[in-house]
Amino acid sequence: xxxxxxxxxxxxxxxYTKDALSVVDALDLKKPVGIGHSFGASAxxxxxxxxxxxxxxxxxxxxxxxxQSFKINAPLDDHPMASLAMRRRDHWKSRAExxxxxxxxxxxxxxxxxxxDIYLEYGxxxxxxxxxxxxxxxxxxxxxxxxxxxxxxxxxxxxxxxxNEIDIPVCIITGENSEINTPDLxxxxxxxxxxxxxxxxxxxGHLFPMEKPAETACHISSFLDRLNLKS
Numbered sequence: 001x002x003x004x005x006x007x008x009x010x011x012x013x014x015x016y017t018k019d020a021l022s023v024v025d026a027l028d029l030k031k032p033v034g035i036g037h038s039f040g041a042s043a044x045x046x047x048x049x050x051x052x053x054x055x056x057x058x059x060x061x062x063x064x065x066x067x068q069s070f071k072i073n074a075p076l077d078d079h080p081m082a083s084l085a086m087r088r089r090d091h092w093k094s095r096a097e098x099x100x101x102x103x104x105x106x107x108x109x110x111x112x113x114x115x116x117d118i119y120l121e122y123g124x125x126x127x128x129x130x131x132x133x134x135x136x137x138x139x140x141x142x143x144x145x146x147x148x149x150x151x152x153x154x155x156x157x158x159x160x161x162x163x164n165e166i167d168i169p170v171c172i173i174t175g176e177n178s179e180i181n182t183p184d185l186x187x188x189x190x191x192x193x194x195x196x197x198x199x200x201x202x203x204x205g206h207l208f209p210m211e212k213p214a215e216t217a218c219h220i221s222s223f224l225d226r227l228n229l230k231s
């Protein structure tokens with residue numbers, strides 16, 4: 001929201017890595033546990049590679065990092081996720097209307113009800129409509145979301161290829177039905193980790209943190225208990 005007037009029509013995924021390191025520095029965090037989902041997980045991997053010793057451990061939740069043989073870059077109008085983002089609805093009269101409309105779609109029906117409420121509360125912002133009435137819209141404009149999907153950089157490959165350079169424990173948590181991580185790919189990722197762990201959320205897809213947050217938290221807690229990292 002702060003940057004909406006200066007956002008460009010390109011995006012570098014390594015920006016996520018810089019953001020993560022900036023937060024660590026700004027909060028003066030001493031070897032925190034990094035927990036990220038999707039490319040958020042890969043960004044933390046790249047942050048540790050950029051500055052070794054930043055984290056004490058990383059929890060990579062269904063991470064989007066792939067071997068070089070997995071080429072997924074595509075133009076904005078041909079990228080499947082970018083196309084979906086551009087077609088999504090991005091304006092409602094109220095959060096109540098947004099919730100009602102979302103729950104008509106199977107995509108949101110499998111979300112935990114608290115996760116959906118949090119998304120509606122913090123993923124939306126109030127706007128003034130042209131007719132003077134109030135409404136809500138996505139905090140992340142759908143065009144920017146599409147650009148993010150379509151601008152996948154070498155970071156998603158570097159994060160995979162350089163996993164063997166990371167000296168701290170890495171726990172990869174995947175969904176049993178993940179559209180991103182097949183069992184074979186998960187095994188490849190674990191094999192590349194010096195100190196790798198794997199956990200699976202039964203029945204979960206790529207968005208299992210929103211579908212099954214309690215189970216996700218239990219896996220994270222078990223990993224931290226194993227490493228004696230819980231305060």
